[in-house]
Amino acid sequence: MIRLFVGTDPQQHVAERALEASVRKNTSEPVEITWMRAGEPGWDWDDGATPFSRFRWRVPRECGYEGRAIYMDADMLALGDLGELWSGAPNGYAGRNRKKADVIVWDCEKPGLDHKLPDCWDHCDVLKTDTKILHFTRLRSQPWHPYPDRYDYGPHADPAACALFWEYVNLHSLLDGVVLGGLGQDKSDGAPFFTKGAGGPPKEVTA
Numbered sequence: 001m002i003r004l005f006v007g008t009d010p011q012q013h014v015a016e017r018a019l020e021a022s023v024r025k026n027t028s029e030p031v032e033i034t035w036m037r038a039g040e041p042g043w044d045w046d047d048g049a050t051p052f053s054r055f056r057w058r059v060p061r062e063c064g065y066e067g068r069a070i071y072m073d074a075d076m077l078a079l080g081d082l083g084e085l086w087s088g089a090p091n092g093y094a095g096r097n098r099k100k101a102d103v104i105v106w107d108c109e110k111p112g113l114d115h116k117l118p119d120c121w122d123h124c125d126v127l128k129t130d131t132k133i134l135h136f137t138r139l140r141s142q143p144w145h146p147y148p149d150r151y152d153y154g155p156h157a158d159p160a161a162c163a164l165f166w167e168y169v170n171l172h173s174l175l176d177g178v179v180l181g182g183l184g185q186d187k188s189d190g191a192p193f194f195t196k197g198a199g200g201p202p203k204e205v206t207a
Helices: 010-026 055-062 082-086 159-171
Strands: 002-008 031-037 068-073 076-078 092-095 101-107 133-135 173-175 178-181 194-196
Touching (some): 002 010, 002 082, 010 159, 031 055, 055 068, 076 159
Parallel strands (some): 002 031, 031 194
Antiparallel strands (some): 173 178
């Protein structure tokens, strides 16, 4: 089973649902998601660019320094098959550099960032034909407006990326208590898919 750790905070609940739906739809193997949610037990608020900026470096410890794991931020969509990352080179990263690693494939036994992943695993704010992970990095134009008390939001620069985000929200989301949709066809052939919060037990998600 693929172990996916996601840095997030309570304001990212809409983004979490979009990401979860994209992982479920596009990943061919079972996935367990651990939400590293700032403010919940074990996940103190960070003083970095986001409240969860430094959580990515804790993944090997959370795994007991055993096995493999993938890290992503909540403000992403997994449009490619995360199984490709899981079976590829360990200790890989996507981002501007090692310190700015946005997506990480960890070898938790021997953590370190040795391999630069192809750019398609971290396309920032622009949807391309080969995008495998779409990352909404421009905080003032994130389509779900997570921090309305902090930013005056403007339109996203790529309407196609914005539209795709809301498509995934509508695949699997509860907003204001209204069920907007189901997950649709899942490529994992009925394999279990789990999601869990900090310290909480796995919860099976069914399509």
